[in-house]
Amino acid sequence: MDTSTERDVRLFNLSWVEVKEWLKETDTILIPMGSCEQHGPHLPCGVDTFAGEYVALKAAEKARVPVAPTINYGYSPFHMRRNEPGTLTISSETYFHFLFEIGLSCVWHGFSKIVYVTGHTSNAPVIDRVVRALKYRTGAIAVNYAADTEVFAELCRDLLDKPDELPGWHAGEIETSSCLLIKPECCHLDRIKRCLPHHVDWMPEKFSKDSGSGFEIKYEGYPVRMALEQEEYSATGVMGNPELGSREKGEKIYTRMIDLFTRFLLDLKSVKVDVKNRDYNERY
Numbered sequence: 001m002d003t004s005t006e007r008d009v010r011l012f013n014l015s016w017v018e019v020k021e022w023l024k025e026t027d028t029i030l031i032p033m034g035s036c037e038q039h040g041p042h043l044p045c046g047v048d049t050f051a052g053e054y055v056a057l058k059a060a061e062k063a064r065v066p067v068a069p070t071i072n073y074g075y076s077p078f079h080m081r082r083n084e085p086g087t088l089t090i091s092s093e094t095y096f097h098f099l100f101e102i103g104l105s106c107v108w109h110g111f112s113k114i115v116y117v118t119g120h121t122s123n124a125p126v127i128d129r130v131v132r133a134l135k136y137r138t139g140a141i142a143v144n145y146a147a148d149t150e151v152f153a154e155l156c157r158d159l160l161d162k163p164d165e166l167p168g169w170h171a172g173e174i175e176t177s178s179c180l181l182i183k184p185e186c187c188h189l190d191r192i193k194r195c196l197p198h199h200v201d202w203m204p205e206k207f208s209k210d211s212g213s214g215f216e217i218k219y220e221g222y223p224v225r226m227a228l229e230q231e232e233y234s235a236t237g238v239m240g241n242p243e244l245g246s247r248e249k250g251e252k253i254y255t256r257m258i259d260l261f262t263r264f265l266l267d268l269k270s271v272k273v274d275v276k277n278r279d280y281n282e283r284y
Helices: 016-025 047-063 092-109 121-138 149-155 173-182 247-269
Strands: 028-033 113-118 141-146 216-219 222-225
Touching: 028 047, 028 092, 028 247, 047 113, 047 173, 047 247, 092 113, 092 121, 113 121, 113 247, 121 141, 141 247, 149 173, 149 247, 173 247
Parallel strands: 028 113, 113 141
Antiparallel strands: 216 222
C-alpha cells in the first residue's frame, strides 16, 4: 500500500523510519523561517513566521516534500524600537552559522536540495551567504525562496486596492490580509491605522524615504543603500495602509503564491544533483 500521500510532511512529527521513507521518495527538504518582530499595534510579532510556515506547509503537501521545523527568529536589528517592544533579533553572523549548520545536517542525512523559505525579507542577505556556502562546501542545491509580502505585492498587483500605498510592506495591506487568513485571533482591527514613511528628520531635504526598507533611502530619487532604524521613518511600526486588508484578499494572494511555489518545487524535484561532500565534522 502506498502511504506517501498520507505521510505527514512535518519533520517534527516523524520518526527516523518515516524520514527514511521520505528520502526514498525525494531529496528535497524545506526550512521555513520568519522573525519575531513588532508589526504595529494591530498585528502579532509572529506575522513573518506565520507566512513563511504557511506557504511552506501548503506547498509541501501538494508537492510532497518534507518540511523541517520552523525557525521563529530572524535578522531584524532595525526593528528594535524603544517604545514598541517585542522584536527579538539575531546577529547576522550567528544567524548565518545557525542556518548553515541546519543545512549541513540535512545534507549529511541525504537531502540534496535545501530550500530556505523566508517570510521575512531582511533574512535574505544572510540566507544568500548560506546557500552559496552550502553549494561550495557540499555541492548541494540550496535555495533562498522569498515567501514575503514585498514579493507578493509585485506578483499580485491586480488583487490590490492601492498598489501605490506600499501594500507589501510592514503591517500594510498584504500582511494584514495574511494575518486575517492565517491567525485572525491575533489581529486587533480596532487599532488599525494607516501610516506611510516620513522624512528622516536628521537627513537633508534632498533625501527621501518612500519604502519600508531599513537599508535604502533615495537621494534626488536615486536609491542609496544605508543602514536606518525603522523608528526614524515610521511613527507606529506600520508601513502602508492596513485598512485595505481582508481575509478574502489574503486567500486570493496566498492561493496564487502557494500554487507558484508548488510548481517550483515539482520542477526542482526533477533536477539531478551530485553532492560531492556530505561530511559534517563541526559537531562540537
